[in-house]
Amino acid sequence: MKKLCILISLMIISLTSLLSTSVNAHSNNSEGFSLIEVYDKDLSYQLKVDLTELGHALNKETDEKQLIDSKTVQHYINSHIALYADGVKIEGNVKNTNVETIKERPFAVINLNYEFANKPEKLVVDYNMFLDDSDPSHANFATVKMDGKQQEKILSYESRELEIGEISFVQNTKQFLLLGLKHIFTGYDHILFVISLLFGAKTIRNILSLVTAFTIAHSITLALATLDIVQLPGKFVESAIALSIIYVALINIFNKDSKHQPWLAFGFGLIHGFGFAGILSEMRLDGNHLATSLLSFNIGIEIGQLLIVSLAFPIILWIKKLTLKPIKWVIPGTSVAILAFGLVWFFQRAFS
Numbered sequence: 427m428k429k430l431c432i433l434i435s436l437m438i439i440s441l442t443s444l445l446s447t448s449v450n451a452h453s454n455n456s457e458g459f460s461l462i463e464v465y466d467k468d469l470s471y472q473l474k475v476d477l478t479e480l481g482h483a484l485n486k487e488t489d490e491k492q493l494i495d496s497k498t499v500q501h502y503i504n505s506h507i508a509l510y511a512d513g514v515k516i517e518g519n520v521k522n523t524n525v526e527t528i529k530e531r532p533f534a535v536i537n538l539n540y541e542f543a544n545k546p547e548k549l550v551v552d553y554n555m556f557l558d559d560s561d562p563s564h565a566n567f568a569t570v571k572m573d574g575k576q577q578e579k580i581l582s583y584e585s586r587e588l589e590i591g592e593i594s595f596v597q598n599t600k601q602f603l604l605l606g607l608k609h610i611f612t613g614y615d616h617i618l619f620v621i622s623l624l625f626g627a628k629t630i631r632n633i634l635s636l637v638t639a640f641t642i643a644h645s646i647t648l649a650l651a652t653l654d655i656v657q658l659p660g661k662f663v664e665s666a667i668a669l670s671i672i673y674v675a676l677i678n679i680f681n682k683d684s685k686h687q688p689w690l691a692f693g694f695g696l697i698h699g700f701g702f703a704g705i706l707s708e709m710r711l712d713g714n715h716l717a718t719s720l721l722s723f724n725i726g727i728e729i730g731q732l733l734i735v736s737l738a739f740p741i742i743l744w745i746k747k748l749t750l751k752p753i754k755w756v757i758p759g760t761s762v763a764i765l766a767f768g769l770v771w772f773f774q775r776a777f778s
Contacts, residue, residue, distance in 0.1 A: 606726020643695025651703035
């Protein structure tokens with residue numbers, strides 16, 4: 427009987443130790459705290475999370491003597507906390523880390539900094555720390571301070587989003603107009619495609635028909651993709667855009683007297699519209715200003731496109747009128763260079 431009691435006691439002790447180890451390895455109902463303060467051109471985010479749970483999520487041990495590597499933490503946070511300033515996603519940079527004891531448990535204290543061009547009118551935090559990968563019962567007590575206003579919310583599995591402020595109509599219109607301008611001027615593949623179309627345009631009327639067809643087409647697919655009505659794989663879209671450049675460049679090289687038709691611009695414009703929509707997919711479009719955002723972005727693209735045409739087409743016409751023999755090779759030579767860019771982009775996008 428005595429031996430049986432000793433055996434039962436040892437079993438209880440072993441089971442208790444096992445449970446204790448399991449609990450220490452993974453803390454259910456973990457807590458977190460967020461303090462977000464918005465200033466003129468940056469944002470301060472102090473995040474406090476259970477150190478054991480963070481170690482579990484990162485698949486590495488963390489304790490008070492071994493702080494987590496800032497790069498690892500930064501990557502994890504940016505992939506699990508999406509912060510949108512006036513619809514634009516901003517990534518944070520870890521400034522420093524520390525350990526603090528809260529409720530007799532060690533917490534990782536991570537101070538992040540987010541920078542933006544102008545002070546946002548609306549801020550949205552989409553919080554997913556631990557919720558989908560290590561602790562669905564995790565809760566974060568968040569406080570946001572902006573423009574003298576303060577908002578608190580408990581972020582959890584069922585409620586992951588925190589909003590503060592409201593973007594104005596004027597600010598939203600200006601932001602997406604400039605975004606459209608920036609996108610067309612930094613979209614070198616789109617620029618080369620438009621210039622290739624100009625090489626095959628014979629008259630002002632012809633170029634107006636080409637630009638109009640291209641504009642109508644990419645406006646249609648831009649709207650369809652942004653509203654999530656029609657979606658195509660990004661790799662396919664980017665590869666097809668490169669093919670459109672290759673195709674038009676080949677026509678310009680081997681058929682110098684060809685006149686590009688509006689149907690050509692319309693057909694490839696449909697593909698380019700999906701490319702334009704790519705940048706919007708990375709943003710959080712405000713539902714109250716969705717139509718305005720789309721229209722402003724598209725207008726920005728058209729303004730940039732018209733500026734490119736206004737600058738390039740007169741030069742192309744002037745070159746075509748020159749009689750010097752070396753000048754005759756400028757447009758074919760440029761088309762060969764554009765073809766080379768198209769081929770490089772195609773192989774990079776299709777096979778990478």
